[in-house]
Amino acid sequence: MDLFDDLPEPKQTPVPVSAQQKSTREEEEEEEEVKEEEEKSLKRKREDAERHADKKEEEEEEKEEIKKVCREGLPVLRGYVAARRGEREEMQDDHVMLPDMSSCMSALPCQVSRVSYFAVFDGHGGARASRFAAEHLHHNLAKKFPSGETENLDKLVKKCLLDTFRQTDEDFLRKASSQKPVWKDGSTATCVLVVDDMVYVANLGDSRAVLCRMEAAGGGGGGGGVGGQRKVVTLALNKEHNPTIYEERMRIQRAGGTVRDGRVLGVLEVSRSIGDGQYKRCGVISTPDLRRCQLTANDRFIILACDGLFKVFSADEAVKFVLNVLQEGSVEKRSGVTEEEVRFEAACQQLASEAVRRGCADNVTVILVSISF
Incomplete structure (x- = not known):
């Protein structure tokens, strides 16, 4: 007998349809x-x-x-240039004028409205180093220039200039050493960078930048003095680098080089430059001297020129020469050009021509930057 016969078979309890619908x-x-x-x-x-x-x-x-x-409220800057070959067989100078560098830059720092750039390059041993610096230095500067929210802009601009000069020199030396025969060209570099109303001057070698400032006769910076008289003040914006300067000579000697007849190894006339690969081991460096100066309403113009000009002009003489041309009575009027622009153009051209007339046999390049507020 099956013990489970009496047990009913298990039945499945169906889920009500209404419950499924609810779920x-x-x-x-x-x-x-x-x-x-x-x-x-x-x-x-x-x-x-x-x-x-x-x-x-x-x-x-x-x-x-x-x-x-x-x-x-920023100064309006206009650049004028004059170049003379002099008695040299080749023009080894080069220059760049960019009153507004924004076209080269991706972005400016938030607090900066405008950046201007003017530069003179005086080549030696050939024109390749000066040409290379003129073509590449401002592009390197644009890439390295600070942008966006920045603190301590002054420090960042100075670092940017130092990095830019080092990069440009390294790039040229790399290219020069890859040539057969190796390029031995070198170049000075004097660059005026104007960030809004602050002028930064970076310099290698013996080109110079000077500022003409008109001050009150009593020495103050604001008024016109007694009877409106104002005195001319010439401000040097950079320091020259030649091997006869004590600090430069000491550096060259520490590096194992010598200074003879005022030249590195008796040959090279400058102690800092772009290029000159064969002298880099002798203490010739590409680190620029940096200076800065804030422009004021009393500032009239900047002269930026290679040593060809300053061999026959002192800085004061050059400034006074330009002022005399600017103050001449009549000027030739030209369509679409203001009288002031005609005067500055004439002053720049006459200054370069006068340097040649005074017996300068070297290349002469002059940039004259007018300043107006």
């Missing part, structure tokens, strides 16, 4: 709630993004407005 409906409601939450979240993100974009746009507009206001 499905709950799942659908939950899915709808999740979708609604996701849509709300996306909407919030979109709104936040739009608010952020609007805020950023407002900030950019505010910065542009600030820059516009700043720009209105």
Whole structure:
């Protein structure tokens, strides 16, 4: 006898249809709630993004407005250039004038409205180093120039200039050493970088930059003095580098070089330069001397020139020569050019020509930068 005969067979209790429908409906409601939450979240993100974009746009507009206001108080700079070959067989000087460098730069620091760049390069041993520096130095400068939110802009600009000169020198030496025969060219470099109203001068070698400032006869910086008289002040904006200067000579001697007849190894006339690969082991370096000066409403112009000019002109003489031309009575009027521009152009050309007339046999390159507020 089977012990389990009397036990009923197990029966499945069917789930009521209404319960299944209820379960499905709950799942659908939950899915709808999740979708609604996701849509709300996306909407919030979109709104936040739009608010952020609007805020950023407002900030950019505010910065542009600030820059516009700043720009209105900035000095207006115009560059004029004159170049003479002199008695040399080849023109080994080069130059660059960029009254507005913004076209070379991706972005400027927030507090800066304008950057201007003027440079003279005096080549020796050939024109390749001066040409290379003229073509590449300002591009290296543009790449390394600070941008965005910056603190201590002055320190960053100076570091940028030091890095730029080192990079340009290294690039040229790399190219020069790959040639057959190896290039032995070198070049001085004197660069005037104007950041809004602050002038930075970076210099290698013996080219010079001088500023003409008109001060009150009593020595103050503001008024016109007694009877409106003003005195001319010539400010040297850079220090020259030649082997006869004590610090330069000591560095060359410590590096194992010698100074004979005022030249490195009796040959090279400058103690800092771009290129000159064969003299780099003798203490000739590419680290520029850096100076800065803030422009004022009393400033009239900057003369930036190679040593060809200053062999026959002192800095004071050059400034007074330019002032005399600017103050001459009549000028030839030209269409689309202001009288002041005609005068500055004439002053620049006459200064270079006078250097040749005075017996300078070297190349002469002069950049004259007018300053007006």
